[in-house]
Amino acid sequence: MIGRIAGVLLEKKPPQVLLDVQGIGYEIDVPMSTFYELPTTGAQVSLYTHLVIREDMHLLFGFATEPERQTFRQLVKISGVGVRTALALLSGMSVFEFQQAVQAQDSARLINIPGIGRKTAERLLLELRDKLEPCMPGQDQRVLRSSLIDDVRNALLSLGYNDREADWAIKQIASQASVSDGIRQALHHLSKEK
Numbered sequence: 473m474i475g476r477i478a479g480v481l482l483e484k485k486p487p488q489v490l491l492d493v494q495g496i497g498y499e500i501d502v503p504m505s506t507f508y509e510l511p512t513t514g515a516q517v518s519l520y521t522h523l524v525i526r527e528d529m530h531l532l533f534g535f536a537t538e539p540e541r542q543t544f545r546q547l548v549k550i551s552g553v554g555v556r557t558a559l560a561l562l563s564g565m566s567v568f569e570f571q572q573a574v575q576a577q578d579s580a581r582l583i584n585i586p587g588i589g590r591k592t593a594e595r596l597l598l599e600l601r602d603k604l605e606p607c608m609p610g611q612d613q614r615v616l617r618s619s620l621i622d623d624v625r626n627a628l629l630s631l632g633y634n635d636r637e638a639d640w641a642i643k644q645i646a647s648q649a650s651v652s653d654g655i656r657q658a659l660h661h662l663s664k665e666k
Contacts, residue, residue: 503562515652
């Protein structure tokens with residue numbers, strides 16, 4: 473199983489991205505919630521993944537956060553819910569909003585998502601009522617921030633900066649920065665310090 477993948481973002485064509493990992497290009501389908509978080513092409517990206525192996529093809533799905541991947545995995549376990557439906561759900565609402573809809577048994581919120589009919593919505597609500605782990609609002613952002621910090625720190629260390637310098641520079645970057653912007657901001661602050 474491929475659990476996580478990191479590489480250079482080569483192409484962005486919704487809902488698919490092409491990631492170069494040491495010379496191998498991986499086509500990865502992502503929900504729009506992840507797609508909007510991606511940096512510009514040419515930047516480093518790290519995604520949590522889920523691999524689906526079928527008789528005629530292998531499909532790789534990528535997610536910006538672990539809660540997104542766990543929700544996707546819960547969705548595809550439900551009879552009649554395929555990977556495209558699961559991607560549509562995660563593209564149409566955040567993990568937290570989806571969990572709120574399940575807890576409130578609010579099928580109307582699910583029906584508003586293209587491709588989700590009344591029967592599918594009711595099946596989702598019934599099957600997932602007690603199976604989803606609680607996710608607090610903003611938790612996705614905290615996981616993204618943690619991933620950003622790890623990626624920027626690794627980039628700075630590989631460029632020859634020491635732990636102290638990397639930690640200081642990371643504290644200077646904007647909380648909503650992408651990985652490439654975070655690296656640029658950190659390098660800018662480090663250059664002003666020298």
